[in-house]
Amino acid sequence: MEKLIEILEGLNPDVDYANTKDLVDGHYLDSLTILSLVSEIEDEFDVEIPTIEIVPNNFNSVESLWKLITKLQKDE
Amino acid sequence: MSYLSNTYLFLILPFIVVVYSIFLKKYRWVCLLVASYAFFFIISGKLLLCLLFTTIHCFLYGLVIKKYDADCALEQEKKDIDKKEVKQKFKLKKKRVLVISILIQVAILFAYKYMPFFLGNINSIFAWFGSDYQFKISKIIAPIGLSFYTLEALSYMIDVFTGKIEAETKVYKLALFLSFFPQTMEGPIARYDKDSSLFEGNNITYKNLCFGLQRMVWGSFKKIVIADRLNPIVKCVFATGSSYSGFVVLFGAISYTIMLYMEFSGTMDVIIGSAEIFGVKLPENFRQPFFSKNISEFWARWHITLGAWFKDYIFYPVSLAKKMKSLTVKARHKLGNHFGPLLTGSIALSAVWLLNGLWHGAGWNYIFFGVYHLFLIILGNLFEPYMKKLSDKFHIDRTKKLYRAFQFVKLFLLVVIGELFFRAVTLSDGFRLFFSIFKGFTLKNVFDGTLMNLGLDGYDFVVLGISILVVFVMSLLKEKDIDVREKVSNMNIVARWILYLSLIMFVVIFGAYGPGYQAIDPIYANY
Incomplete structure (x- = not known):
């Protein structure tokens, strides 16, 4: 999870990732940032995020993102 | 007829409400479906057949995909079989059906909405090269709301293909989803959900x-x-x-x-x-768009369901396609975390905004409207790191009211210019x-x-x-x-x-x- 927060801070350091639960709905992560985030996550955690999983619910908080990553790692 | 006409507000809607409440809960969908088809017939006449065709097409498409999924599962149960290979084989079959189905729906949309514009431009090219040959352009009347229900139908097809939703086996549910009378003319563009409150027959x-x-x-x-x-x-x-x-x-x-x-x-x-x-x-279609910080956010808050459709079915599939992903990785390494994805994202954004412009109408002013917003969004993203550095250097707090007021005026004027081209006849x-x-x-x-x-x-x-x-x-x-x-x-x-x-x-x-x-x-x- 720390690595994930590190990636997010690298993309936008002005957000309090520990407490923000509306990263997409609150416009902290826009579509282009999500592109970077997806490729960073895929590189770092060796998973492939299908477009079907790119929904606000999965990207709104660090916890939901982490849940998605662990789910994808299990599926691989 | 508009949703604000006396006929709708004081005759059609109250009549449907009264009849609906008389129906038994489990048959209320019949009332809504008949009302929706009658409403569509009032506004579009025999072009109702187009809606009927799209509905049956979606339904049959779903059944075919469902059958392929069942066959795939059955084949995977066989001994000594490469499950991945079977999955791949059926995925290819499903993809073929999806592509053909999308092409059929897009062809209908094209024929009704874009044919005169397309032929007009071909004629101009012929004339430019000195040819006397000109295609005859006849005025075509499209079914009202064609662009809206076509996008809904396409989202259903793609979602069934990706497995996001299950194929619907009850045709009436699809028919009601695509024709529901309050949204048939102007949206919002909904996504199919078989547990939607639309089918519950609520009191x-x-x-x-x-x-x-x-x-x-x-x-x-x-x-x-x-x-x-x-x-x-x-x-x-x-x-x-x-x-x-x-x-x-x-x-x-x-x-x-x-x-x-x-x-x-x-x-x-x-x-x-x-x-x-x-x-x-x-679904909501507006969220105080003029309070946005930039054009990109504005479009996430104006006609939300259309923007979300383009994001989910054009932007992400294009920008996260395998080749684009590897291009993103390469670009990110060479240009950094900001400009790398911006490069590949811009390719996907170009497709989104060209289609967004065209969706609004068949005319060069609509295409320009799309390109104008594409240009603003790319420019905004391109200069964002420099704007941030500049505001840090001059100690400008971008959350302060004065700066937000400046953002409001800037955004408003940019939107006004875009809408000027949108409204212009040519x-x-x-x-x-x-x-x-x-x-x-x-x-x-x-x-x-x-x-x-x-x-x-x-x-x-x-x-x-x-x-x-x-x-x-x-x-x-x-x-x-x-x-x-x-x-x-x-x-x-x-x-x-x-x-x-x-x-x-x-x-x-x-x-x-x-x-x-x-x-x-x-x-x-x-x-």
Whole structure:
């Protein structure tokens, strides 16, 4: 999870990732940032995020993102 | 017919509400489906067959995909078989069906909506090369709401393919989803959900009725008091724009932007309110777009369901395609975390905005409208790191009210320019109007009576000023997460009804109808 927060801070350091639960709905992560985030996550955690999983619910908080990553790692 | 016509508000909707409540709960879908098809027939006549074809097509497509999934699972159960290979084989089969189905739907849309534009351009090219041959272009009348239900049908097909949703086995559910009468003309563009409140046959409760009517009155206020009142100015300026001074043209363009917002968001309130009466929750299409920080955010808050459709079915699939992903990785390593993804994202954004422009209409001005926003979004992203550095250097707090006010004015003007091209009859008209803003621009026109020659008098301007201020304050409260609707519903019954009746009376007394006014035709129903 720390690595994930590190990636997010690298993309936008002005957000309090520990407490923000509306990263997409609150416009902290826009579509282009999500592109970077997806490729960073895929590189770092060796998973492939299908477009079907790119929904606000999965990207709104660090916890939901982490849940998605662990789910994808299990599926691989 | 518009959703704000007397026929809809005082005849069709109340009649459906009464018949619906008489039906038994489990058969209420029949009432809604018959009502929706009858409504579609009233607005589009025999073109109802197009909707019927799309519905049956979606249904059969779903069954084929379902069968492939079942066959795949069956084959995977066999011994000594490479499961991955079987999955891949069936995925390819499904993909073929999906591609053909998408092509069929796009072909229908193209034939009805884009054929005259396409042939017109071919004819121009022929003429350019000196050929006498010209295609005959006949005027085609498209089914109302074709662009809306086609996008809904495509989202259903893609979602079934990706496994996001299961294929629907009850054709009536699909038929109702694609034809539901409050949203058939202007959206919002919904996604299929088999557990949607649309199929539940909810009772018409006092709360739903009050909330629905309340929202409809609010929408009527925006449309009848503000949008319809601005119509004469817009018609006047856009018809003879370049003969006016720059200030008047800008005033006309600003009026059009406000009119478009009030018309579309007001109609959306009536649509969502109508559905709410039946206990059906439709997706929201607006979220105070003018309070956005930039154009990109603006489009995430204006016509939300269209933007979300393009994001989910064009932007991400294009930018996250295997080749694009590897390009992103390479670009990221060479250009960094910001500019790398921006490069590949811009390719996907180009597709999105070209299609977004075309979706709004078959004309070069619409294509320009798309390209204009693409340009603003890319430029905004390109300069964002520098703007941040600059504001840090000069200690500008971008969260402060003064900076937010500057952002508001900047965004508003950028939107006004875009909408000017959107409203113009042709692209050259758009440029003519745009450049005439800079011709003889003088603020003297505010006081010298010029504005009184645009079809409105002092009384109209006062009503407009107060009404726009009311909408602004309500939007500001919503932006601050203050739920006015909930607060009103918590008021005691006397105060609540005094408020409801006051708003209704305000619409009745100050509505722009009768001699001297002309209600706007539903703008988005043509898309």
